[in-house]
Amino acid sequence: MRLKSTTGAxxxxxxxxxxxxxxxxxANEASSDSALSGSGAGADCTIDxxxxxxxxxxxxxxxxxxxxxxxxxxALGFEELNAAGGITYEVIxxxxxxxxxxxxxxxxxxxxxxxxxxIVGPTLSNMAFTTYTDAQSAGVPALGVSTTAEGIPEIxxxxxxxxxxxxxxxxxxxPAAKESLGLTKVAVLYDSAxxxxxxxxxxxxxxxxxxxxxxxxxxxFETADTDFAAQLTNVLEAEPDAVILSALPGATVPLVKQxxxxxxxxxxxxxxxxxxxxxxxxxEDAAEGLIVGGAxxxxxxxxxxxxxxxxxxxxYGRAPDQFAAQAYTAAYLIDQAIRADCDAxxxxxxxxxxxxxxxxxILGPISIDEEGxxxxxxxxxIVRDGAFTLL
Amino acid sequence: xxxxxxxxxxxxSIYALFAIGFTLVFGVLRHLNLAHPAVFTAGAxxxxxxxxxxxxxxxxxxxVVALFGALAGVLVERIAFRPLRGRDDEHFAGLISSVAxxxxxxxxxxxxxxxxxxxxxxxYFPDRLFEVAGVRVTLTQxxxxxxxxxxxxxxxxxxxxxxxxxxxxxxxxxxxxxxxxGVNVGRVTAGTYALxxxxxxxxxxxxxxxxxxxGRDLGASIELVGFAVIILGGLGSLxxxxxxxxxxxxxxxxTIHLFDSTWKSMVAFALLFAVLVLRPRGLFGHVKVREV
Numbered sequence: 001m002r003l004k005s006t007t008g009a010x011x012x013x014x015x016x017x018x019x020x021x022x023x024x025x026x027a028n029e030a031s032s033d034s035a036l037s038g039s040g041a042g043a044d045c046t047i048d049x050x051x052x053x054x055x056x057x058x059x060x061x062x063x064x065x066x067x068x069x070x071x072x073x074x075a076l077g078f079e080e081l082n083a084a085g086g087i088t089y090e091v092i093x094x095x096x097x098x099x100x101x102x103x104x105x106x107x108x109x110x111x112x113x114x115x116x117x118x119i120v121g122p123t124l125s126n127m128a129f130t131t132y133t134d135a136q137s138a139g140v141p142a143l144g145v146s147t148t149a150e151g152i153p154e155i156x157x158x159x160x161x162x163x164x165x166x167x168x169x170x171x172x173x174x175p176a177a178k179e180s181l182g183l184t185k186v187a188v189l190y191d192s193a194x195x196x197x198x199x200x201x202x203x204x205x206x207x208x209x210x211x212x213x214x215x216x217x218x219x220x221f222e223t224a225d226t227d228f229a230a231q232l233t234n235v236l237e238a239e240p241d242a243v244i245l246s247a248l249p250g251a252t253v254p255l256v257k258q259x260x261x262x263x264x265x266x267x268x269x270x271x272x273x274x275x276x277x278x279x280x281x282x283x284e285d286a287a288e289g290l291i292v293g294g295a296x297x298x299x300x301x302x303x304x305x306x307x308x309x310x311x312x313x314x315x316y317g318r319a320p321d322q323f324a325a326q327a328y329t330a331a332y333l334i335d336q337a338i339r340a341d342c343d344a345x346x347x348x349x350x351x352x353x354x355x356x357x358x359x360x361x362i363l364g365p366i367s368i369d370e371e372g373x374x375x376x377x378x379x380x381x382i383v384r385d386g387a388f389t390l391l
Numbered sequence: 392x393x394x395x396x397x398x399x400x401x402x403x404s405i406y407a408l409f410a411i412g413f414t415l416v417f418g419v420l421r422h423l424n425l426a427h428p429a430v431f432t433a434g435a436x437x438x439x440x441x442x443x444x445x446x447x448x449x450x451x452x453x454x455v456v457a458l459f460g461a462l463a464g465v466l467v468e469r470i471a472f473r474p475l476r477g478r479d480d481e482h483f484a485g486l487i488s489s490v491a492x493x494x495x496x497x498x499x500x501x502x503x504x505x506x507x508x509x510x511x512x513x514x515y516f517p518d519r520l521f522e523v524a525g526v527r528v529t530l531t532q533x534x535x536x537x538x539x540x541x542x543x544x545x546x547x548x549x550x551x552x553x554x555x556x557x558x559x560x561x562x563x564x565x566x567x568x569x570x571x572x573g574v575n576v577g578r579v580t581a582g583t584y585a586l587x588x589x590x591x592x593x594x595x596x597x598x599x600x601x602x603x604x605x606g607r608d609l610g611a612s613i614e615l616v617g618f619a620v621i622i623l624g625g626l627g628s629l630x631x632x633x634x635x636x637x638x639x640x641x642x643x644x645x646t647i648h649l650f651d652s653t654w655k656s657m658v659a660f661a662l663l664f665a666v667l668v669l670r671p672r673g674l675f676g677h678v679k680v681r682e683v
Contacts, residue, residue, distance in 0.1 A: 062608075064506035192653050213561045220652045224612050226602050229398040230647035236527075237394075250606065253508065257603030261529050282604060284513035 017270075018026045018371060034141060036117065037343040038087070045342035053078065053334060054092050056121035056131070057327075061098035063276075065249050066146055066323045067123045072316050073324030074120055074145075077331025080311070096122055103127035104134065110266075111138045117344045118143065118329045122175030125149030125196060132159045141350040143334060145326040148272070149195055154374035160353045160372040162330050162363075164295035165216075166196055166222030167203030170246065170271040172378040174207045176391050177242060177269050182384075185214040187240035187266075189231060189255070190247065192220035198245040200235050200271060204244055216240050221255075228255050232262050242267045242291075249273045253282045260286040267291055276321035280383055291382045291391060296325040297379040299388050305362045329361045335369070395525060395648040396641060401532045403640020404539035405601070408594035409613055410632040412587040419563045419583045424487045426467050428610030428617070429493035429500075429592050434460055434656070435605035437498055439509045449469045449516050449600070457589040464588025465581050467492060473578055473580075497607055508606035509599075516600060534625075535597045543633050544649060548680040549672050550629065555582055563627075599610025602620030619663045625673025 038047030055074055057067035070252045071093060078089040092107035092114050103122050111134065118141045122128055128147040135142040136156035144152060144161035153159055177183060188204055191197040208215060217238035219231040232255075235243060243266050247255060254353045261270065267289045273279070275294035280287045298309055298319065308328060312320040322330075336359055337352035338344045354370040367375040381388040417584055438456045441447070447455070471488040475481050519530045550556040558579045561569040570576050597604035608616070621628045624631025639659055646658040666673060 060501075060506060068506070142640070192651075219647075222652060222655075225652070226598070226609070226612050227402050229393055229402065230644040231652060233394045233398055234648060250508070253510065253604050254602040258601075261520070261531070261603075263520050264525055278507065282508070282510050286513065 001316045006274060026389065033345060036345050037341075037348070039342065040086075041342050042339050044086065045339045046328045047088075047338075047342065047344055049344075050088045050090050051338065051344040052090050052092060052114055052116040053331075054094065054107075054114060054116035054119040054121075056094045056096050056103060056106045056110070056119060057124075058098040058123040058127075058234065059093075059095035062250070062337065063098045065276075067095070067098075069321050069324040070121070070123060070145060070327040072312070073320060073327035074331055076308075076312055076315060076321045077328040079350045081335050087335070087344070089335075092116060096127060100130050102129050103131050107131040107134050111135065111140050112342050115241075116140070117332055117346055118349050120145060122147070122326065124374075125152060129155070130150055132156070135159065136247035139350075140346050141337075141353055143330050143353065145330045146323055149198055157354075157370075157372070158350050160368055160374075162333055162366065162368065162374050163326055164272075164374060164376060164378055166200040166271045169295065170200050170244070170269075171203055171207045171293075173269050173271070173291055173380045173391075174204065174213070174244070175211055176293075176380040177267065177291045178211055178213060181242060181267060182246035182389060183213050185216045185238075185240050186242045186244050186269075187235040187238055188215055188244045188246075189219045189221070189228075189235065191223055192250060193222040193224075194248060197248065200246040204246065208244075221247075221251065223251065225251060226254055232259050232264060235259070236262060236264055240266055240267070241273060242269055244268075245270045245274075247273055249276065249279060256283055257286050269293075272322060275322075275388075276318040277388075278321065280386060280388070284386075287383045287386065292381045292383070292388070293378050294381070295376065295378065296324050297381050297388055297390060298366065299381060299390050300362075300379055302362050302364045303360045308362045315347065325362055329363050329366065332361060333359065333366070338379070357391070392648070393524070395644045399641030399644035401528075401536055401601075401640070402643065403637035404536045405594055405598050405636075406613065406616055406620050406640055407633045407636025408539050408542065408590060409617045410624070410636055411546060412590035412594070413617060414621045414624070414627055414629065414632045415572060415590070416583055416587045417621070418629070420472075420580060421482060422472055422489075423482070424467065424471075424489050424584075424587070425486060426471060426489040426493040426496060427587070428461050428614040429496035430460065430467065430588045430610075431591045431595040431598075431613070431677045432605070432607060432610035433463060433496055433628050434595030435599035435609050436504055436509060438596030439511055439599060439605060440504075440650050442511055446515075447525050448536070452597060453593055458677065460589035460592030461505060461585035463592065464584035464586070467588060468581055468584040476521055482655055492611075494652040497610075500607055504607075506607070506680065511600060530599050535601055538593070542593065546586070546590070546630055548561045549586075555579070557633070564604060571606070616657070616659065619659060623663055623666050623673055625675040628673065628675045631673055631675030638674075 035049040038045055041045050057066045057070045078091050096103035096106050120143050123146055125147045132155045136158050141158045143164055146163050147161055148163050148165040190201040229280050267292040271353040272290040272294050339347045340352040341348050356368045380391045382391045416422050416424045434456050437459050442452055471492040472485045475484045521528050558574045561574050562579045622636045624635035642658055643655050646655050
């Protein structure tokens with residue numbers, strides 16, 4: 001925590017009070033189950049009782065593009081862990097239909113009825129802000145795999161995330177693109193109706209400033225827009241060296257296609273939304289030269305990545321994307337947290353998730369700090385000959 | 392600036408195509424068919440699937456899509472409107488049942504195509520870029536605009552100069568009198584829906600071709616603008632819908648050019664509001680609200 005010294009004392013008192021409140025709440029819950037703590041440690045840990053893990057993803061409606069991959073990635077991760085033995089996991093999957101109401105209902109069910117040890121999800125930060133306060137007050141550890149908005153881990157000590165924020169990904173791709181393409185002036189396009197892309201835009205501006213790159217056009221659109229000809233005309237007239245785009249996947253495909261067909265040939269730099277084989281497939285030739293910052297790359301030589309891609313592709317008949325990779329990693333992170341004390345109770349998982357240090361995952365070495373925030377190196381990729389390659 | 396005007400005209404031609412199908416049904420039958428956006432979306436998906444399966448060129452594809460649309464239109468009338476005919480709340484009930492039918496259509500699309508957006512293959516309609524007097528236009532945009540004009544003029548001719556058009560105008564004037572005079576009202580109703588939905592599906596397929604992809608929310612994204620176009624043009628007026636589509640398209644493009652996309656909807660709906668206050672019958676509406 002970064003605190004100013006003047007307010008430090010007051011906040012420390014507040015923090016103490018808050019901790020006290022949590023402890024008494026936990027005592028009320030008293031959900032510790034001795035059957036969930038096993039014998040042995042680390043890789044040799046065995047727990048007799050089946051460990052129930054809840055998963056809440058947007059499997060239908062607006063965010064289904066991500067949720068479906070997350071469900072599959074998470075299921076694959078736990079399947080492998082079950083095969084490895086020692087601990088048996090049961091994933092209880094819920095669909096929040098991309099609405100806050102259903103997300104809250106799903107958390108409620110998993111926490112009170114299914115009595116899960118931990119919850120993975122939800123897909124969108126908008127829902128996490130509500131559901132995570134429920135998880136926090138019930139004392140159930142929650143691990144977000146795509147909840148990248150600012151302020152999520154700050155909700156409480158039971159809240160964690162293994163999802164690289166958009167701004168970190170984009171901030172890494174800009175210097176890389178500058179170095180390889182020699183950018184001096186760029187156009188920035190972003191979705192002004194979405195929190196996630198707007199906050200990324202602010203970071204982009206800062207990074208561009210630091211790098212001494214001039215912004216010659218700054219254009220916005222809204223999440224539901226389908227026609228971008230007017231904005232792209234402004235971009236075209238500004239003649240940028242590159243276009244930096246912060247958009248959700250829904251708008252990305254039509255936007256890039258329209259940009260190419262209107263004659264914008266400059267490279268396009270994007271964030272998490274670009275990081276999907278579906279997107280590259282849908283864009284076909286228009287995808288060539290896209291520069292993408294993200295949490296995971298199919299081309300990265302990280303531990304187990306090739307095996308993950310092979311297993312996923314065989315099981316589901318399509319290549320994984322970043323959402324699948326992050327959810328898959330979440331399964332292993334939870335497993336790590338449980339094996340640390342060989343204890344699958346909510347309290348133990350909460351204590352150990354925040355202690356994960358440089359765990360060697362398919363995303364590369366990944367750490368989660370005590371505040372619940374993820375730390376990992378973003379990867380920067382470029383699309384060449386229809387496939388992602390590291391830049 | 393000229394480029395932005397051109398952008399507006401292209402966007403507007405799609406709005407107009409969407410809106411004339413909708414306004415035709417209202418003009419003739421006084422039905423507000425809220426399943427129209429779903430049929431529009433279905434047109435895009437069907438177009439993409441037929442193109443992927445058969446690789447037929449676009450000038451055969453669009454008539455195929457129109458045929459599908461005509462069938463869909465007849466079904467919409469049979470399912471959502473005909474069973475309610477003669478009830479006191481016929482119009483209101485039809486509005487609700489068409490909302491329900493629209494929901495069913497979208498659910499069917501999801502069952503068949505999943506939740507991911509579908510796209511035309513990149514090489515399906517190779518796009519070329521033309522530059523005329525400093526304005527860049529793509530071949531797809533030109534085809535869209537040309538087709539929109541042809542379809543609109545064709546529809547206007549059909550309504551004013553053919554026997555079906557005459558029957559439609561008769562039904563619009565007074566269905567009971569038309570029936571007494573020997574007009575087959577059932578057939579005119581079905582024909583109106585078939586025409587309306589054929590236009591809607593073609594507009595959907597054209598929009599998908601322009602955007603590069605279609606999602607299940609394609610219709611919903613244009614629905615509100617489409618309604619604004621209809622009101623702006625004068626409910627039930629074909630020429631009004633065409634003109635208003637272009638006006639709204641240009642207003643949106645200029646807003647983005649001069650201000651920011653955030654203001655786009657505000658300008659569009661402020662325009663709508665102003666027209667409603669200053670000219671309650673819309674730009675082209677006459678004293679008699681209903682016409683074809």
